[in-house]
Amino acid sequence: MNAIDKTLSTDITLGHLLDVLAANPDAPLVFHYDGSPVKAGYHVTEVKVGQFSALDCGANPEAWSEIFVQLWDIEEGERTHMPAGKFSAIIRKVSDHVRLESSAKLTFEVSDGVRPMALYCAGSPRLKDGSFEVILDARPSSCKPRDRWLAEEKAKTSCCGPSSGANCCA
Numbered sequence: 001m002n003a004i005d006k007t008l009s010t011d012i013t014l015g016h017l018l019d020v021l022a023a024n025p026d027a028p029l030v031f032h033y034d035g036s037p038v039k040a041g042y043h044v045t046e047v048k049v050g051q052f053s054a055l056d057c058g059a060n061p062e063a064w065s066e067i068f069v070q071l072w073d074i075e076e077g078e079r080t081h082m083p084a085g086k087f088s089a090i091i092r093k094v095s096d097h098v099r100l101e102s103s104a105k106l107t108f109e110v111s112d113g114v115r116p117m118a119l120y121c122a123g124s125p126r127l128k129d130g131s132f133e134v135i136l137d138a139r140p141s142s143c144k145p146r147d148r149w150l151a152e153e154k155a156k157t158s159c160c161g162p163s164s165g166a167n168c169c170a
Helices: 014-021 084-095 144-157
Strands: 029-034 044-057 061-072 105-111 118-122 126-128 131-138
Touching: 014 084, 014 131, 029 084, 029 105, 029 118, 044 084
Parallel strands: 029 131, 061 105
Antiparallel strands: 044 061, 105 118, 118 131, 126 131
């Protein structure tokens, strides 16, 4: 199968997230979604691994690994945001039972227990005011053949302005 490499996307990987968090394991880990931070009592309720094979709308086969981290966004007592090291320990515990590929695409499933769960992709974590901040953006659907075509068109015009099809950077 001539599969498209999903690792070329803008999604961060589990390995990247854990590598960054290792720099300061005591720092609170705060996810932001829909314009607000998760509540201090949030839980990691599930970590799932999936191996996917698919065919996009342009009949292009794809194959990829994906890790889903489910967050339950609740307030619970006097808890503070989870330290980065605790999040990493949860992932290590999961890896004792489930094979986690550090290069796998990372998706977050978030719900407050009332609204339906929604899918998010994570931006790279950054240390801000002593806490790790991870921005979660809603995962939109797209037409992958169109996205690839737009990327190719952008590459054709990016270095020299609009071109007539000739490779202007050669």
